[in-house]
Amino acid sequence: MTRKRLVVVGGGMAGLAAAWTARRHPAAAAGGLDVLLLESGPQVGGKAQSVEADGWLVESGPSGFLAGRPELTQLIADAGLADDAVPANANAKRRFVYRAGKLREIVPNPVGFARAGILSPRGLLRLLAEPFLPARREGTEETVWEFTARRLGAEVADRLIMPMTLGIHAGDAKRLSLPAAFPRMAALEREYGGLIRGLSAKRGNTSAGGLTSFRGGMQTLPRALAARGGFQVRCGARVTRIERTGTQWIVTAADDAAPIACDALVLATEPWAAAPLLQALAPDAAAALDGIYGPPVAVVALGYAAEVSRTVPRGFGVLITRDEGYRMLGNLWDSHIFPARSPDGHLLMRVMLGGAVDPGVGVMSEHAVIALARDEVARMYGITASPSFVHAVQWPRAIAQYELGHLARVERIERAAARLDGLFIGGSGLHGVAFADAAASGVRCGTQAAEYLRR
Numbered sequence: 322m323t324r325k326r327l328v329v330v331g332g333g334m335a336g337l338a339a340a341w342t343a344r345r346h347p348a349a350a351a352g353g354l355d356v357l358l359l360e361s362g363p364q365v366g367g368k369a370q371s372v373e374a375d376g377w378l379v380e381s382g383p384s385g386f387l388a389g390r391p392e393l394t395q396l397i398a399d400a401g402l403a404d405d406a407v408p409a410n411a412n413a414k415r416r417f418v419y420r421a422g423k424l425r426e427i428v429p430n431p432v433g434f435a436r437a438g439i440l441s442p443r444g445l446l447r448l449l450a451e452p453f454l455p456a457r458r459e460g461t462e463e464t465v466w467e468f469t470a471r472r473l474g475a476e477v478a479d480r481l482i483m484p485m486t487l488g489i490h491a492g493d494a495k496r497l498s499l500p501a502a503f504p505r506m507a508a509l510e511r512e513y514g515g516l517i518r519g520l521s522a523k524r525g526n527t528s529a530g531g532l533t534s535f536r537g538g539m540q541t542l543p544r545a546l547a548a549r550g551g552f553q554v555r556c557g558a559r560v561t562r563i564e565r566t567g568t569q570w571i572v573t574a575a576d577d578a579a580p581i582a583c584d585a586l587v588l589a590t591e592p593w594a595a596a597p598l599l600q601a602l603a604p605d606a607a608a609a610l611d612g613i614y615g616p617p618v619a620v621v622a623l624g625y626a627a628e629v630s631r632t633v634p635r636g637f638g639v640l641i642t643r644d645e646g647y648r649m650l651g652n653l654w655d656s657h658i659f660p661a662r663s664p665d666g667h668l669l670m671r672v673m674l675g676g677a678v679d680p681g682v683g684v685m686s687e688h689a690v691i692a693l694a695r696d697e698v699a700r701m702y703g704i705t706a707s708p709s710f711v712h713a714v715q716w717p718r719a720i721a722q723y724e725l726g727h728l729a730r731v732e733r734i735e736r737a738a739a740r741l742d743g744l745f746i747g748g749s750g751l752h753g754v755a756f757a758d759a760a761a762s763g764v765r766c767g768t769q770a771a772e773y774l775r776r
Contacts, residue, residue, distance in 0.1 A: 324353040325774045328572050328583040329552075329767075330560050330598075331590035332360025333367025334756055335748040337546040338396060338763025339587045339770065344552050345399075346771035354774065356552035357581065359574055361559035361594070364540075365547045368719070369756065371538025372712060376664040378538055379622040380671070381714040383756045384653060385409060385539065388530030390757035392764040400545040402535065409532040413658045415636030418484055419647070419701065424639055427481070444476030456514040462725055465502055466494040472516055484640035487650045490754060491618050491676030491720045501723035501731075534659050539756065560590075563598050570743060585743040585770045589763055591615065592750035593718055599737075606737035606746075609730040613750050615718030617683025619674040621694035622655075624710025630656065630668035632702050648682070649674050649697050669710075672698060677722055687713050721750040745769050 329340045340358045343349060364370070368382030386393060388406070397403055416427045418439060425437040431449055434440045440448065451472055463471070465486055469478040478494065486494040490502060500507045509519030535541035547554045558574040563586065565571075570586045588595045596611035638653035655662045655669040663669040672694040675682030682690065691713050698704060731751050738746045747762035749755075 324355060325349075325585070326355045326357065326581075326583040327585045327587065327770050327774065328570070328581055329356065329358045329587040329589060330563075330572070331367070331588065331594075331748060332358055332362070332365040332543070332547070332554065332556065333589065333748070334369060334543060334759040335763035335766070336360070336367075336587070336589035337365060337543050337550070338392070338760045339589050339745075339747060339767035340552045340763075341396065341399070341546050341550045342764045342767030343587075343771045344550055344767075346768060348771040348775035354771065356550075357583070358547070358552060358554045359558040359560055359572070360554065360556045361590075363556055365554060365556065366540040366543035367759075368716065369539040369543055370714070371540035373538070374712070375710065376667075377622070377624050377669055377710050377712075378655075378662045379669070379712050380539055380655070381620055383539055384655070384658060385532045385534040386756040388533040390761060392761040393757045396546065396760055396764070397542060400542060400549060402542060402545055405535045405537070405541060406533050407536055407659060409534070409637075409658050410660065412635040413532060413637045415634065417634065417636060417639040418481065419639050419641040419645055419651075420480055422645070424634065426634075426636070439480055440476050444474055444480075447474030448477055452515055452517045454515065456510050458511055462728075463499050464495055464725060465497045465499050465506075468499040468506065468510075469494070472510065480642055484642055484651065487676055487678065488640045488673075490722065491616060491650065491673070492722050493677040496677065496722070496724045498723050498725045498727045501727035532658070536661065560598060563588075563602070565602060565741065568742075585745070585774050587745045587747065587766045587770055589746075589748045589766060591718065591748065592721055595746065595748075595750075602741060603737040606734045609733045609737075610750070612730055613727070614677070614722040614724060615720065616677045616680050616722065617675045617715065617717050618719035619682050619685070619690045619694075619713065619715045621672040621674065621691055622710070622712040623670050623672065623694065623698060623708040624663060625668045625670070625704070625706060625708050627666035627668075629702075629704055629706055630666060632704065633657075633668060633670070643678060647697050647701070648679055648693060650676055650678075652698065652701075667709075670698065675719070683715075683717060687715060690715060720754050723754075743770075743773055745773075 344356045370381040372379045417424045469482040483494045513519035558576045561575045562573040572581045592610040592613040596607045599607040640651040650673040653671045745766040747766040749759040
């Protein structure tokens with residue numbers, strides 16, 4: 322058998338998982354398989370980039386991942402990183418919401434909501450009525466806000482779900498599709514008749530693990546996969562064109578290298594980057610990919626001395642309701658989440674700005690973004706000291722927004738891809754924005770590509 326070649330476009334978690342999986346698939350052994358990964362940026366990892374400087378360890382993207390997803394667990398083990406994974410500190414389970422001028426701890430039960438002042442007596446009674454409401458098993462697609470307001474009341478939707486959606490997706494709960502963005506919530510009503518009934522039935526289920534990262538940050542895994550994968554990685558290679566010629570694909574990158582011929586192709590890049598590549602071959606898929614919105618997000622890391630650290634509760638961080646007069650979506654207290662994120666006694670805080678509710682952040686300069694983050698943190702916590710460490714990253718298009726109609730868009734994309742022999746599409750733009758979701762998508766694409774090449 323002749324030796325085959327697979328090209329993977331995109332060096333984020335999905336692309337690396339695809340390349341790693343295909344290279345090790347039993348089908349690759351028959352005749353041999355060469356895998357080339359092309360990444361447009363200067364380094365692998367996508368938005369999972371970890372920056373170390375003077376004792377500070379800053380994440381430019383995801384803070385961690387939920388342990389227990391089998392695809393990701395296997396990748397970590399195969400890359401030799403099982404001993405490098407670190408669970409979050411116990412106090413990271415404490416989460417806060419900023420409402421009515423105060424940090425209020427979220428204790429996820431009616432008594433906790435009442436004590437913290439998160440819900441009014443009327444809002445609390447509406448929440449308690451949820452088990453008695455009939456389930457709507459069929460019907461039109463709902464937004465996350467519509468579903469929550471219907472099941473739990475508008476106060477819960479506004480004061481808890483809106484900020485939570487911003488924290489996870491940087492998205493607007495009034496625009497995101499519930500079955501696409503939070504399929505497990507939709508399943509609870511479908512399978513158990515309601516949220517509280519479903520959560521009670523699942524209490525004690527340990528299939529989902531706790532928040533986890535790596536000693537060297539989230540980029541540890543992407544770097545290890547690229548270094549130990551047995552496939553070639555070319556950074557600074559922005560793909561500008563793909564063509565189908567006979568039984569092969571031709572991939573052209575804007576790095577002055579010759580076009581690359583390959584037998585199979587995985588597009589594991591962001592949807593807005595994949596769209597123009599498919600315009601001539603699959604215009605319906607290109608239009609669907611281009612319709613997936615990605616808002617700008619700025620992440621500003623601020624490092625403070627020990628005296629400031631004592632002014633912030635020990636916990637994960639705080640999300641902010643939209644009526645509090647702050648532009649920041651929330652802030653994370655990284656020193657309290659994982660060990661060795663800051664010099665001893667110091668506080669590393671990351672401020673999130675922008676998202677679907679504040680796209681104007683995308684046109685601000687780095688200086689202006691840092692100034693805004695510093696001013697709002699000082700106002701919230703009463704901090705007068707200047708930070709001793711500052712790091713900012715601005716993502717022009719950050720997290721894919723699973724807005725109404727997303728599942729139908731994904732179906733069109735995958736149906737069009739299936740008509741093109743040897744093409745496989747994955748990444749966090751389709752089936753989940755979490756780190757583990759991207760890994761699972763990559764494993765799936767790598768497996769499909771290897772099996773296609775064997776056939």
